[in-house]
Amino acid sequence: MPETRKRLVRLLGAAAALTLLAAPTSAVAQQRRPVTPVTVPALADWTPEQGSYAFGAGTRLVADDAAGRRVADTLADDLRAAGHGVVPVTTGASRPGDIVIDVRPSAAPALGAEGYQLTSGRRLSITGATGTGAFYGTRTLLQLLAQGDRIPAGHTTDVPRYRERGVGVCACYIHVSLPWLENLVREMAYHKLNQLLLELKVKSDVHPEANTWGYYTKDEIRRLVALGDRYHVEIIPEINSPGHMDPWIENRPDLQLTDSDGNKQPARLDVTQQAAFDYYTSLMDEYAQVFTAKSWHMGADEYMLGSDYAKYPQMLAFARQKYGPDATPQDAYVDFINRVQAYAAGKGRQLRIWNDGLTGANTVPVAAGTTVEHWLDVAVKPSRLIAQGYAVMNASYSLYLVRGGFHSDTEALYDQSWDPRSFEGEKLASADGITGAKISLWPDNGSGETENEVATELWPALRHIAQATWGDPHPDATYAEFTARGTAVGPAPGVRDLTKVPVPDGTYTFRADGVSFRADVLRTPDGYATLRGTDGCLEIRGGKLTLNAPLQPGVQATWEPCDSQNTVQRWELEPAADGYHLFDAITRMALTVTDDGRVVQYPPDQHTPALWHLT
Known part of the structure; x- marks a missing residue:
């Protein structure tokens, strides 16, 4: 009985192997197929190798020439902005875990002015014929690190089709x-x-x-x-x-x-x-x-x-x-x-x-x-x-x-x-x-x-x-x-979230330069705030219209019927000192207070924006 069972297992194994050979698009074959790392733009040429590169606490940026160091300095800032910590920039011999930035003009015939080569293994190296090419290689690296600290081993030569x-x-x-x-x-x-x-x-x-x-x-x-x-x-x-x-x-x-x-x-x-x-x-x-x-x-x-x-x-x-x-x-x-x-x-x-x-x-x-x-x-x-x-x-x-x-x-x-x-x-x-x-x-x-x-x-x-x-x-x-x-x-490292309203929704008293008003601050879906008072919502209306927008400096802010579709009723609260500046979302002018107590819009270089204290 045991021998019969062994022969059956061998026969089933052989049948399974034949099935795999006859159906290379099976799930198992798909799992074995090399996967190109995900980037935008997509890598057109990726040759996989065994293993992976691991970014970690000991990683350094190694660049031996001035052009490479400029690229490395920018990369270090972006790594920090992306939450990868402080990565030192150094020169000399590299070691496992390092990122090597190499600007090599002799690579110009293959890479042109903007292409680069990236090789991932025990260390990761980026080579460009120019600083621009090496810089683009670091953008690919940042995109890969946005998906995890391990990058599959392999190499690519990536050159743009259009200049x-x-x-x-x-x-x-x-x-x-x-x-x-x-x-x-x-x-x-x-x-x-x-x-x-x-x-x-x-x-x-x-x-x-x-x-x-x-x-x-x-x-x-x-x-x-x-x-x-x-x-x-x-x-x-x-x-x-x-x-x-x-x-x-x-x-x-x-x-x-x-x-x-x-x-x-x-x-x-x-x-x-x-x-x-x-x-x-x-x-x-x-x-x-x-x-x-x-x-x-x-x-x-x-x-x-x-x-x-x-x-x-x-x-x-x-x-x-x-x-x-x-x-x-x-x-x-x-x-x-x-x-x-x-x-x-x-x-x-x-x-x-x-x-x-x-x-x-x-x-x-x-x-x-x-x-x-x-x-x-x-x-x-x-x-x-x-x-x-x-x-x-x-x-x-x-x-x-x-x-x-x-x-x-x-x-x-x-x-x-x-x-x-x-x-x-x-x-x-x-x-x-x-x-x-x-x-x-x-x-x-x-x-x-x-x-x-x-x-x-x-x-x-x-x-x-x-x-x-x-x-x-x-x-x-x-x-x-x-x-x-x-x-x-994901987004580029260092981009600012311009949809963040710095105060929670609620009712506030706004005070600046002897003027005060009370309004509900309500966040809009696009990341601004409407200011709703007892007589309506604060709006810039009147003066000269340009492309359907009230772009004349000196126009007074008034309380108008609230309209959620009216974009000039949306405001950006810009933190400043111990208060806020109020910028209209469309006109991009700031509210200021005139000597006679009117609240008007002006370009910030013409009149100092009012500093609004919220309580």
């Missing part, structure tokens, strides 16, 4: 808070995005008449640019021109384009005037004091939005005087672009423009060396622009997130395996001539969403553009699996 991987933000008209932008820079770097294209107003010393609200101080921009430099995110500024110039020339009617009926156009710069060019380039010079980017974005979109060149005969006259009888009015517009391009080039900067003004109606070509960001399907297609020698970035409308309006359908784009070759109106067979792609955030309805609501919509789109520009646009079978990657890697 421009970006996010565009129009912090124009509507002010976007500096902490929000700093969070964005950290998230971009964490996902290996390298360009923040920022349309904004810097407060001007040379042209104080242009300092209507929406601006940033030069010190604020220096702080943001320094963060971008440290995290390898190039921050490229834009002053949109010659259209959309109203933030700059609403108080300069002498520079506004005049139509044939004598009407001034406060959004259109008169490109036929030398004074207009001098004004614009003087603003460029001021921006050069705080921005370090090697590119300059002049916009150049929608110059004739809602009108046409026929209303401005001086444009045709200017073009024909300069370029002959066959010139068109659009040649005057292109002439302005080319003069700005030459000025930027003389300062060591490359020009960028949007594509919609290039309709083919001009006889004067845009200057060589200009990068065209393609967002709108017009007569001149991306393939033609590339054939003409222009570098083209994909900034498709399908990648837009409009505040209070159109939102990119990230899931549909992922399911379609969207990549930067897919432009509005044309899909290219080759990536040649395409620099990359970006998502764009616009404030068309300024009060339609708060910054925190925009952030919620942004993160899936940000991770998708990071994936589509760095590697395989469709690394997972389903969108749900792809979004699970974002959950696994």
